[in-house]
Amino acid sequence: MLVLSSPSGAGKTTISRALMAEEPNLTLSISATTRPKRPGERDGVDYYFVDHPRFEAMVKAEDMLEHALVFGNRYGTPRAPVEAALEAGRDVLFDIDWQGTQQVSSRMPRDLVRVFILPPSHAELERRLRTRALDPEEVVQERMAKAADEMSHWDAYDYIIVNRQVERSVAEVKSILTAERLRRDRQVGLTEFVSRLRSAA
Numbered sequence: 001m002l003v004l005s006s007p008s009g010a011g012k013t014t015i016s017r018a019l020m021a022e023e024p025n026l027t028l029s030i031s032a033t034t035r036p037k038r039p040g041e042r043d044g045v046d047y048y049f050v051d052h053p054r055f056e057a058m059v060k061a062e063d064m065l066e067h068a069l070v071f072g073n074r075y076g077t078p079r080a081p082v083e084a085a086l087e088a089g090r091d092v093l094f095d096i097d098w099q100g101t102q103q104v105s106s107r108m109p110r111d112l113v114r115v116f117i118l119p120p121s122h123a124e125l126e127r128r129l130r131t132r133a134l135d136p137e138e139v140v141q142e143r144m145a146k147a148a149d150e151m152s153h154w155d156a157y158d159y160i161i162v163n164r165q166v167e168r169s170v171a172e173v174k175s176i177l178t179a180e181r182l183r184r185d186r187q188v189g190l191t192e193f194v195s196r197l198r199s200a201a
């Protein structure tokens with residue numbers, strides 16, 4: 001499970017989309033949210049857009065792997081698709097905040113790789129939030145006001161990427177994926193493989 005977190009507007013969604021296009025063994029976890037749909041967003045593609053009672057019912061039924069209140073809206077990761085993907089041997093990419101990361105970390109610490117994305121500067125973060133032009137002015141202001149608080153969680157992550165140039169950041173996340181997939185404890189069937197190699201020697 002590969003988690004990307006950042007202050008709003010630093011570039012997680014942009015990096016995730018590029019990664020999904022280049023990494024065939026990666027499944028994107030689609031979150032459920034009570035936030036209103038932005039122009040161009042599609043239900044079941046960008047998010048599952050649900051109302052508050054439906055979200056609460058999913059939480060009660062323990063259908064969420066994690067959930068949090070972010071900028072006054074509820075967000076959560078539906079558990080079943082993640083479990084199915086992992087069961088099928090696929091890696092799963094999450095675009096979730098620090099609260100969700102903390103919850104997944106405490107439940108499944110060994111299976112998780114946490115990456116925090118930083119903007120190159122405060123001014124560039126604001127520029128990105130504004131030029132995205134998908135949120136009303138008061139939402140942009142609220143997100144800027146909370147950026148410092150969100151960034152205070154950077155040291156709970158395994159890797160830090162400063163997102164200056166999208167292509168470079170994507171390449172860096174791909175390097176992390178490659179290295180983490182090569183970890184001894186993540187390679188399935190390695191003991192038997194080495195054992196066969198040794199007995200043939």
Ligand SMILES: Nc1ncnc2c1ncn2[C@@H]1O[C@H](COP(=O)(O)OP(=O)(O)OP(=O)(O)O)[C@@H](O)[C@H]1O
Nearest residue numbers: 008009010011012013014128131132163164165166
């Ligand atoms: N390296 C970059 N250089 C310039 N612009 C970028 C870069 N990365 C992302 N952007 C732009 O910044 C804006 C915000 O990016 P994006 O929506 O990916 O952020 P996010 O971290 O997913 O935000 P949120 O947390 O609100 O979902 C978009 O308009 C995107 O095109």
Ligand SMILES: Nc1nc2c(ncn2[C@@H]2O[C@H](COP(=O)(O)O)[C@@H](O)[C@H]2O)c(=O)[nH]1
Nearest residue numbers: 031067068070075076077095096097099100
């Ligand atoms: N804890 C969770 N956080 C989530 C989830 N899905 C998204 N998010 C985070 O919310 C903010 C805002 O997202 P936006 O799409 O409204 O801009 C951002 O930090 C996301 O990472 C989730 O399932 N759980």
